[in-house]
Amino acid sequence: MRLLENLKWRYATKKFDPSKNIRDKDLEKLKEAIQLSVSSYGLQLYKVLVIxxxxxxxQLKKASxxxxxxxxxxxxxVFCNYTDRSEKYIDDYIQATAKIQGTSLDKLTVYGDFMKKSLSQxxxxEWISWSEKQTYLALSNLLTACAELKIDACPMEGFEPDKYNDILGLKEKGLNAAVIAPVGFRSEDDHTQFRKKVRKPKELLFQSL
Known part of the structure; x- marks a missing residue:
């Protein structure tokens, strides 16, 4: 399984080579991988800024x-979760589902009402915590896709979200910077790439019931 070998290859890159850039076609593959991410109810209540x-x-470096x-x-x-709780997002999703799957809106109304009731509770x-978690699901797809393409990445929580929100004008758009990931290619000087990966042994990580 090549995926496992690629996951063993990847690491949280601490130093990138600024002279190397991702090819446009590979960037589109990364975007598509994020687009295909799972999310609660399939709503994808987030936006991803590619800077x-x-x-x-x-400017963002100073806030990181x-x-x-x-x-x-x-x-x-920059993965940004939605901060406003508009039911319009659910309505938009239901309409897109009806169009893409060729289903009548009437058949989807019950599901739409269920989502609205569930999220309104x-x-x-709880909303903030839930919506921020959605971005991590998308981040996971990005990291896996990067490993497949032998592109380096570093998921980061080490930044000041409020300052990111101000610099990027996110509050006015109903968005919040939840998690970030620089992507590119490792520098030969990044000595952390040579460290052995440390993970829990399977017998401690898993339990069969």
């Missing part, structure tokens, strides 16, 4: 504990 602009990334990955990587992916703090 190349170096001036903007220099001055970590070099932000500016040295080929691209910076969440408190504000």
């Amino acid at each position: 190349e602009n170096q001036k903007l990334r220099t 504990w001055d970590q070099s990955q932000i500016t040295d990587a080929s691209h910076l992916f 969440k408190t504000d703090s």
Whole structure:
């Protein structure tokens, strides 16, 4: 299974080679992998910013504990969860489902109402926690796709979301920066690439019942 070998190859890259950029066709593959991610109810209540602009990334670096990955990587992916609780997102999803699957809206109304009721029962703090978790599902697909394409990535929580929101104007758009991932190609000087991967043994990680 080549996927397992590729997952063994990948690591959280600490130092990128700023002279190497991702090819456009590979970037589109990464986007498609994110697009195909699972999400609760299939709603995908998030937006992913793909930032190349170096001036903007220099600003974001200051809000990321001055970590070099932000500016040295080929691209910076910023996963943003929706902060507003509009039922319009569910209506849009139901309409898209009807169109793509050739199903009448009447048959999907019950499912749409179920989602609205279920999500309306969440408190504000529960909503925030739930919506942020959705971005991590999409992030996982990005990391796996990067490994398949032998593109390096570094998932990061080491940044200041409020400052990202201000710099990128996210609050006005009903978005919040939840997690980020610089992607590109490792520098030969990144010594962490030579460290052996440390993971729990299977007998500790899994339990059969």
